Amino acid sequence: DIQMTQSPSSLSASVGDRVTITCQASQDISNHLNWYQQKSGKAPKLLIYDGSNLETGVPSRFSGSGFGTHFTFTISSLQPEDIATYYCQQYDDLFTFGPGTKVDIK
Amino acid sequence: EVHLLESGGGLVQPGGSLRLSCAASGFTFTDFAMTWVRQAPGKGLEWVSAISYSGGNTYYADSVKGRFTISRDNSQNTLYLQMNSLTAEDTAIYYCAKDLYVGSTRGSFDYWGQGTLVTVSS
Numbered sequence: 001d002i003q004m005t006q007s008p009s010s011l012s013a014s015v016g017d018r019v020t021i022t023c024q025a026s027q028d029i030s031n032h033l034n035w036y037q038q039k040s041g042k043a044p045k046l047l048i049y050d051g052s053n054l055e056t057g058v059p060s061r062f063s064g065s066g067f068g069t070h071f072t073f074t075i076s077s078l079q080p081e082d083i084a085t086y087y088c089q090q091y092d093d094l095f096t097f098g099p100g101t102k103v104d105i106k
Numbered sequence: 107e108v109h110l111l112e113s114g115g116g117l118v119q120p121g122g123s124l125r126l127s128c129a130a131s132g133f134t135f136t137d138f139a140m141t142w143v144r145q146a147p148g149k150g151l152e153w154v155s156a157i158s159y160s161g162g163n164t165y166y167a168d169s170v171k172g173r174f175t176i177s178r179d180n181s182q183n184t185l186y187l188q189m190n191s192l193t194a195e196d197t198a199i200y201y202c203a204k205d206l207y208v209g210s211t212r213g214s215f216d217y218w219g220q221g222t223l224v225t226v227s228s
């Protein structure tokens with residue numbers, strides 16, 4: 001089974017800050033990685049698919065990169081509406097979510 | 107507009123059974139694989155099960171294999187999850203989700219329902 005780790009588990013940043021979350025897979029998953037945003041009490045929302053493709057309608061301040069085992073998710077300028085938990089998810093071998101990163105406003 | 111509506115959750119005793127449904131609309135249901143993802147209270151997301159667009163292929167997490175059965179009725183645009191031998195560890199919100207790509211169980215979930223809560227307790 002492929003295991004996913006994320007760091008940090010939580011972060012607090014100011015509006016306008018650049019925020020970076022990393023996701024590591026236990027084995028090579030090519031670019032078979034997605035990123036989701038989940039706001040409190042809501043269903044998850046797909047933001048980035050296939051490692052770096054921005055889902056339709058998602059603001060361009062969100063981006064993803066990486067290949068193999070190491071991936072990065074970036075919010076270029078944090079906005080108040082970005083308060084949420086962010087999950088990476090691999091689909092190279094069935095499907096596994098990372099443990100999540102909770103993002104808060106300082 | 108794509109809409110997914112789960113139902114069937116509730117309180118069930120340990121060892122009991124429950125069948126969840128997910129009614130789909132706003133897209134060609136028969137073209138897309140579907141999946142169930144759950145979230146225990148205060149915890150992260152856990153993929154549970156997926157089914158191909160035709161229903162011919164099914165996939166399960168080890169934690170539910172042998173206890174849960176995923177199925178779909180393409181004539182009714184409905185996805186199901188039959189859950190047997192439930193334990194407290196199955197307590198969670200269960201979400202159904204649609205795959206992004208036509209004709210593929212790719213594993214990128216672009217639309218989600220609002221979820222239905224399953225509570226396993228005596």
